[in-house]
Amino acid sequence: MIMRKLLISILLPLGLTLSAQVRLEKPELYLGANFGMTGSRVLFNPSVDQSFLPGYNGGLVLRYITEKNVAMQIELNYSQRGWAESGGSYARQLNYIELPFLTHLYVGDKGRLFFNLGPKISYLISEKVLYNLNSDATQEQHSTLIQNPFDYGLCAGFGYLFRVQKQVFQLDTRANFSLSDVFSNDKRDYFDTSNNMNASVNLAWLFQLH
Numbered sequence: 001m002i003m004r005k006l007l008i009s010i011l012l013p014l015g016l017t018l019s020a021q022v023r024l025e026k027p028e029l030y031l032g033a034n035f036g037m038t039g040s041r042v043l044f045n046p047s048v049d050q051s052f053l054p055g056y057n058g059g060l061v062l063r064y065i066t067e068k069n070v071a072m073q074i075e076l077n078y079s080q081r082g083w084a085e086s087g088g089s090y091a092r093q094l095n096y097i098e099l100p101f102l103t104h105l106y107v108g109d110k111g112r113l114f115f116n117l118g119p120k121i122s123y124l125i126s127e128k129v130l131y132n133l134n135s136d137a138t139q140e141q142h143s144t145l146i147q148n149p150f151d152y153g154l155c156a157g158f159g160y161l162f163r164v165q166k167q168v169f170q171l172d173t174r175a176n177f178s179l180s181d182v183f184s185n186d187k188r189d190y191f192d193t194s195n196n197m198n199a200s201v202n203l204a205w206l207f208q209l210h
Contacts, residue, residue, distance in 0.1 A: 028065040030168060032206030034058055040081040040094075040198035042182060044191055048083070048141060053091055053130075055080030057200055063104060071104035073116065081196050082127075083141075090142060091130040094182070094196070098122035100155055111162045116155070116174065124149035124182075140190040146182050151196060153178035161204075168206040175199050 035058035041050045059077030077098045084091035100120035106112040127146050134142060157174030178196035185192055 023067055024065065027210075028063075028071075029209045030061070030063040030065075030206040031209055032061050032168065032204055034061050034075070034077075034172065034202045034204035036172075036200055036202030038080055038198050038200045040083065040196065042083040042141075043193060043195040043197055044141065045193040046191070049086035050083050051086055053082045053084040053093065055082070055093065057202070059098075061204055061206060063206065065104075069106055071106070073100075073102040073104040073118075075100045075102070079122070079198075079200075081198050082130075084130075088131075089133045092141075093128045093130055094124055094146065095126045095128070096122040096124055096151065098151075102155070106161075109163075111160070113158070113160055114170075115158045116172070118155065120153060120155050120176070122151040122153075122178075124151065141183075141194075144183060147184045148180060148182055151178050151180050151182070153180065153196070157200075163208075166208040168204075168208070170204045170206070172202045172204060173200070174202070 038055045038057050039052035040055060041052055057077055057079040059075055061073065061075050063071050063073045065071040079096045079098050080093055081096060082091065082093040098120055100118060102116045102118035104114055104116050106114040124146055132142065153176060155174055155176040157172060159170055159172035161168050161170030176198050181191070181194045182196065183189065183191045183194040
């Protein structure tokens with residue numbers, strides 16, 4: 001119920017905004033690539049002391065603009081997530097393929113400020129313990145492999161782009177929060193929640209196809 005109210009509070013004003021837009025005479029279609037850095041952790045309950053784990057992400061970007069100041073954007077990315085525990089004793093990297101479906105809102109012409117918001121789905125393709133300095137690996141998050149490879153959540157961010165003829169160069173910052181857990185959360189399980197959280201900073205180059 002809480003999650004339904006959250007989604008309605010986000011999507012309803014967005015839908016009203018979209019319905020009020022002016023259609024462009026000539027739609028714009030862009031295709032390009034993005035690459036950047038991530039900082040990740042997992043929201044565990046019971047809690048685990050952590051610092052952010054650095055990683056990389058990047059992939060393809062498809063943007064379609066039919067309305068003034070509003071566009072649809074789909075991405076296909078490789079994203080490194082995971083967590084690093086405080087004290088430098090343990091870190092695990094989780095590698096995902098992710099598919100965000102974003103509403104792209106912007107103001108400006110040659111230079112544009114923009115805001116992205118939308119859901120995303122991801123799938124875990126591999127996991128790796130980067131280091132483990134614990135002599136006794138009995139803690140649940142150390143001894144258990146990821147049990148839920150499918151991940152879904154929300155992402156939002158803002159940035160700036162400028163256009164040079166048919167090319168677009170942009171800086172994009174984004175926060176991502178998963179609504180699913182990486183570990184099982186049945187009553188008999190140790191963790192009640194284990195949600196991926198991360199922030200990213202990306203540079204992108206896009207080319208206008210038409």
